[in-house]
Each structure stands twice: as C-alpha cells, then as structure tokens.
Amino acid sequence: MPTDTTPRIQRPVRPLAEYELDVPMRSILIGTDALNKRILELGREISDHYRGRLPLLVSILKGGVVFLTDLMRAVSIPHHIDFLQLSSYAGGKESSGTVRLLSDLGTSITNRDVLLVEDIVDTGLTLSYLLKQLEIREPSSLRVCALLSKTEARKVHVQIDYLGFEIPDQFVVGYGLDFQEKYRNLPYIGVLDL
Numbered sequence: 001m002p003t004d005t006t007p008r009i010q011r012p013v014r015p016l017a018e019y020e021l022d023v024p025m026r027s028i029l030i031g032t033d034a035l036n037k038r039i040l041e042l043g044r045e046i047s048d049h050y051r052g053r054l055p056l057l058v059s060i061l062k063g064g065v066v067f068l069t070d071l072m073r074a075v076s077i078p079h080h081i082d083f084l085q086l087s088s089y090a091g092g093k094e095s096s097g098t099v100r101l102l103s104d105l106g107t108s109i110t111n112r113d114v115l116l117v118e119d120i121v122d123t124g125l126t127l128s129y130l131l132k133q134l135e136i137r138e139p140s141s142l143r144v145c146a147l148l149s150k151t152e153a154r155k156v157h158v159q160i161d162y163l164g165f166e167i168p169d170q171f172v173v174g175y176g177l178d179f180q181e182k183y184r185n186l187p188y189i190g191v192l193d194l
C-alpha cells in the first residue's frame with residue numbers, strides 16, 4: 001500500500017501567462033482548480049458505481065485524451081483503458097455532421113462494462129453514432145462520461161451519465177480541445193477571440 005497521502009493530483013502546469021497563444025483568449029470559462037475539483041468528484045462517483053467490476057474506460061482521440069488521463073487518476077478502482085479515433089470536425093469550428101471511424105479499439109468490448117470518456121457533447125451526433133457502433137458489440141453495460149456539454153446545441157438526444165460541466169453554446173478550447181489542432185495543451189477551458 002503506498003504511503004503517499006497527497007490529497008491533490010499535482011500536475012506539471014505552467015503559470016497561465018507563460019502559455020503562448022497566437023490568437024488572444026477572450027475569457028477563461030473553467031479554470032484549472034475547478035477542473036481538478038470536478039474531476040475528483042466524477043472519479044469518486046465512477047469508482048463507487050463500478051466497484052467490484054473491471055470497467056473499460058474508452059477515450060476518444062484526440063480531444064478526450066487530457067480528460068482521460070486526469071480522470072483515470074481520480075478513479076481509485078482497477079480499470080482498463082482503450083482509445084478510438086473518430087473524425088467529425090474538419091479542423092474548424094462547425095460540426096460537419098459526418099463521423100468516420102479512423103482507428104478502432106484494440107480490445108473486444110463484448111461482456112465488458114464500458115465507460116465512454118468524451119471531451120464535449122455538442123450536437124450529440126458524434127456520441128450518438130459511437131453509441132450505436134459500440135452497442136452492436138454487446139457490452140455488458142455502456143455509459144457515458146463527458147467533461148462538457150452544450151445542451152443548447154443538441155441536434156439528437158444522448159444520455160450523459162456523468163457530466164463535468166454544462167456550458168453555453170460557444171466554441172471552447174483547451175484541456176484537450178482544439179481549434180485547428182492547436183491549444184489542446186492549455187490547462188483550462190477558454191473561449192478564443194476569433
């Protein structure tokens with residue numbers, strides 16, 4: 001049993017002013033402390049729900065990867081992780097509505113307890129496509145954990161079992177989320193001045 005009782009996850013995050021931006025940041029919507037606090041709460045809920053089972057946390061590349069790496073350290077029960085990659089937005093701000101599977105999971109999910117870990121649910125088209133694809137493979141259970149949701153922008157209904165934050169219908173970057181593949185490294189969720 002490790003003896004380290006550090007209550008918080010420490011991360012190699014730089015002072016915010018040191019992050020170099022080629023577009024000004026209009027506002028910070030969710031700061032690092034709020035993200036940390038909420039992710040710890042989600043980690044507790046998820047651990048309580050899946051205790052005694054061995055869930056498979058599935059992250060959707062690339063946007064979901066920062067969230068997954070923090071969330072998995074907030075989950076205290078043993079679990080597996082896997083990744084898949086989809087394309088939906090062609091690097092811009094608008095949803096194309098077309099989703100393609102670029103890279104599949106490395107593991108079978110049949111009879112597994114699967115938790116999809118999404119960065120953001122916007123129109124819901126991506127998640128709805130993905131849930132249909134995964135349900136065909138007959139997992140024991142299939143739940144969704146999303147860091148952010150823009151309910152105002154929804155085009156199809158999707159159920160989110162664990163939600164970090166509800167946000168307004170604005171295009172956000174940081175903490176894994178990109179604009180033209182940039183700004184995923186920011187340790188906060190912000191709105192660019194585009």
Ligand code: IMP
Pocket residue numbers: 063088089095118119120121122123124125126127170171172173177178179
């Ligand atoms: P949906 O299919 O419209 O729900 O979009 C889901 C995907 O679009 C997310 O997984 C993100 O990759 C991307 N996305 C949606 N909204 C934003 C945003 O505000 N910033 C960055 N990416 C976004």
